[in-house]
Amino acid sequence: MxxxxxxxxxxxxxxxxxxxxxxxxxxxxxxxxxxxxxxxxxxxxxxxxxxxxxxxxxxxxxxxxxxxxxxxxxxxxxxxxxxxxxxxxxxxxxxxxxxxxxxxxxxxxxxxxxxxxxxxxxxxxxxxxxxxxxxxxxxxxxxxxxxxxxxxxxxxxxxxxxxxxxxxxxxxxxxxxxxxxxxxxxxxxxxxxxLNLKPVPTVKTFVPDKSPNLHLQRQMNRSAAKLLSLIMDFSIRPQWVKGVDRFIFDGNEVNRVGTQHLCVINGKNLSFTTIKKAVEPSQLVYGEHTTDASPFKQYYQIYIITPISDIDCKLEVEVYWTMKWSIFGRILEPLVKRKVRGNILESLELLDAI
Missing domain, CATH: 3.30.70.1230 (Nucleotide cyclase, GGDEF domain)
Structure with missing residues (x-):
């Protein structure tokens, strides 16, 4: 043998x-x-x-x-x-x-x-x-x-x-x-x-060049770290994100900068990528970006969490976008803004209740 x-x-x-x-x-x-x-x-x-x-x-x-x-x-x-x-x-x-x-x-x-x-x-x-x-x-x-x-x-x-x-x-x-x-x-x-380690792909920090199109905030009854873990967890997303049929993601991967997932909305797959944005040292932040969401050319949604106590925190949601069509987009934008605001407010209610 x-x-x-x-x-x-x-x-x-x-x-x-x-x-x-x-x-x-x-x-x-x-x-x-x-x-x-x-x-x-x-x-x-x-x-x-x-x-x-x-x-x-x-x-x-x-x-x-x-x-x-x-x-x-x-x-x-x-x-x-x-x-x-x-x-x-x-x-x-x-x-x-x-x-x-x-x-x-x-x-x-x-x-x-x-x-x-x-x-x-x-x-x-x-x-x-x-x-x-x-x-x-x-x-x-x-x-x-x-x-x-x-x-x-x-x-x-x-x-x-x-x-x-x-x-x-x-x-x-x-x-x-x-x-x-x-x-x-x-x-x-x-x-x-x-060792000849592989270089880490450069991931740019999102630096907005304007004020957010939407800025919402709410006090949440949980610790800042726990809230961030809930927001990052794609398996929990269907319980609180409004307007999405389902989420497709790699369940064996920890969500981090560069991670991608799909939101299925009205049967269409929209690809989102996890991003980062500079915040104060005491704050936690999580963001996502897509170019697939019509009528937006670019869409960024940022969650900024500020600890208040061990069991409370303040959640701010910043949304940045540019519209696909210059003239038609400007006409459509107020309606789109109301829709996005309503979905986010309802989502935050559900998130706080989890």
Whole structure:
């Protein structure tokens, strides 16, 4: 029987969350990152299992070359930390989970050996002593949370020096005892600054060049952070936004600057993008922009939340637009303004009642 590679990327850094929103957002963040890691599997390994915050890959009776193995590890770390930069730059939500997301770490454990298989629910999965050893190695004495760890057995199989050194890697030796047996390995701490991280797409802050076409405000009976989480949550939108048939969005993604969703109005899909606008440091802000909403050429709706107490806040809604047709638009605009105002006022009533 030929040896197989066992490859486990594991995300660490989240503590327990109490608030329901933080639990939901932590799950969304982890789901996004796991998808990023799966997409960065350039070595063609099989995904055996998603194990909470970790993935279990393997290649049956196949071990990639040293070059491919190191490229695979580098690619995963680069994709992971590039996505964390995206979280950091485009975050809107102030919850603990979203605030801590950029501090997450990745470790990768890689082992090899002869692997047996079992069938569970019709799916064939790796099984046996080598699989257990690989999972045991997730708990080790490496004093960091961002590292690549390869067993010496795997390093010897790919002819990798125990002291291999490059821009990204600086391997050292280590060992730990598991079930009365010593497992020897080499490991390298991974510094994100030494990776060629992808640049974060520039997202411009909305800077209005005029006063809002509409400005409404209302005191809301909930904390500023809770109100923002309700406004940002597309799954709750149908309960309070008037005039929209339904919302289409990615339920596994945390809403942040650049996030897109569709509003279905009278059977027509309107694409909205999350934006940001500069406000006072004590205020929270959330905004959306579309060019699809007739009769508007541009339409911006901004929610600005000012804390009053732990259980109250002031919500201001600023709406900016330009009309598509210069002459006809000016004639139509007073009617459109009354309609938009009425929908927003009714929506705020429903939002406050949730």
């Amino acid at each position: 030929e040896k197989s590679i066992l490859f486990l990327p594991d995300i660490s850094g989240f503590t327990e969350f109490v608030e329901e929103t933080e639990v939901n957002h932590s799950q969304h963040v982890i789901a996004e990152l796991l998808e990023i890691l799966i997409e960065s599997n350039i070595a063609g390994m099989e995904l055996a299992e998603i194990e909470g915050d970790a993935l279990f890959f393997y290649s049956e009776e196949s071990i990639p070359s040293q070059e491919i193995l190191l490229a695979q590890i580098t690619n995963m770390f680069t994709a992971f930390y590039s996505h964390l930069d995206l979280f950091r730059e485009n975050r809107i939500c102030p919850c603990n989970a979203c605030a801590k997301a950029p501090d997450l770490k990745l470790k990768i454990i890689a082992h090899c050996g002869e692997v047996e298989h079992i069938v569970v629910n019709g799916k064939r999965k790796p099984f046996g002593r080598k699989v257990i050893e690989a999972h045991r190695l997730l708990k080790n004495t490496v004093k960091d949370d961002s590292y690549a760890l390869l067993t010496k057995e795997l390093a010897q199989e790919v002819d990798l020096s125990f002291y291999y050194f490059s821009k990204v890697f600086h391997f050292k030796e280590g060992e730990n005892e598991y079930d009365g047996k010593n497992l020897e390995y080499i490991y390298s701490l991974i510094d994100p600054l030494k």
